Amino acid sequence: MSRYQPPLTLTSKMLSLIAEISEQIGQLTAMDERLQTPQLRRGNRIRTIQASLAIENNTLSVEQVTAVLAGQRVLGLPREIQEVRNAFAAYEAMPDWQPSSRVNLLRAHELLMGGLIDDFGQFRRAGVGIYRGDKLVHMAPPPSRVAHLIDDLLAWLAASDWHPLITSCVFHYEFEFIHPFADGNGRMGRLWQTLILSQWRPVLSYLPVEAVIRDQQDAYYAALSAADQSAESTPFVEFMLQALSVALEEAVLGEPASDPVTDPVSDPVRKLISALHRNGPRKISDLMADVGLAHKANFRANYLRPALANELIEMTHPESPNSPVQKYRLTQLGKQAVAQLKSA
Known part of the structure; x- marks a missing residue:
């Protein structure tokens, strides 16, 4: 020993x-x-x-x-x-x-x-x-x-x-x-x-x-x-x-009550796509401020990744994911989801 x-x-x-x-x-x-x-x-x-x-x-x-x-x-x-x-x-x-x-x-x-x-x-x-x-x-x-x-x-x-x-x-x-x-x-x-x-x-x-x-x-x-x-x-x-x-x-x-992959419009994703609807294409730092988060890992896991996986948002520069000018915007599916949320 x-x-x-x-x-x-x-x-x-x-x-x-x-x-x-x-x-x-x-x-x-x-x-x-x-x-x-x-x-x-x-x-x-x-x-x-x-x-x-x-x-x-x-x-x-x-x-x-x-x-x-x-x-x-x-x-x-x-x-x-x-x-x-x-x-x-x-x-x-x-x-x-x-x-x-x-x-x-x-x-x-x-x-x-x-x-x-x-x-x-x-x-x-x-x-x-x-x-x-x-x-x-x-x-x-x-x-x-x-x-x-x-x-x-x-x-x-x-x-x-x-x-x-x-x-x-x-x-x-x-x-x-x-x-x-x-x-x-x-x-x-x-x-x-x-x-x-x-x-x-x-x-x-x-x-x-x-x-x-x-x-x-x-x-x-x-x-x-x-x-x-x-x-x-x-x-x-x-x-x-x-x-x-x-x-x-x-x-x-930090985990949403619903499954962020199978439920594309969980509460965090709803906040994210609503922010993009209001403000247009945004950088990660701007989006985090929009939804009131300071912890990037939490934001990626519960907001960004589920929205991307369910094709509600997309990168403005998909060929270069880590580009310093990278922004995220609503897809057509994301715009439809926002419209459904507004009419609900």
């Missing part, structure tokens, strides 16, 4: 967030089982994958990721399409893994990074520094120490009696600090935290916390940096617990 104990200061903020998250998990577990359909779980898995890869500069949208996984042709960089396929395979294999297994950890990296780097599924053999722009923000331990550090961390994980919420966040930070692979460390850390949490509460297997991290990416990196500077994971643990709480709040309160 490892004697290693990751440095951490337990704070009142952590305790408060743990209590809040536990209550939210109870609410999510007690929700109507209809809201935990395979369709919704797949949608959340797609959001998770798109967001985790977007943090690593993958430019594919949720709609494009959905199309890739459906076997449809997508206009995108071959590497980005491969990243999507790899990530989906890794998340789908997750139930078969043990968080404290080095073999499983290496297998996960093999699935995530196969065909993308030469030494997938192997610890790095060279030094690595993490940069933000031109600034070095973290120098990882030398490669000669990586295997030993990871084994210590996995042994600690296996023996830890800390609360799983704390354990998962601490592991995530310590893993990023070691930076054991030549590439893919960020997505691996997020995947492994999900694995740890899913074995504690299965409902967390499909929680797209990565979407919250993507929307708070600067704060995510700032928390990593603050943890490095304080030589303990406390700032990062507080950030991740807050992100988990936001993701759970969205899951509990």
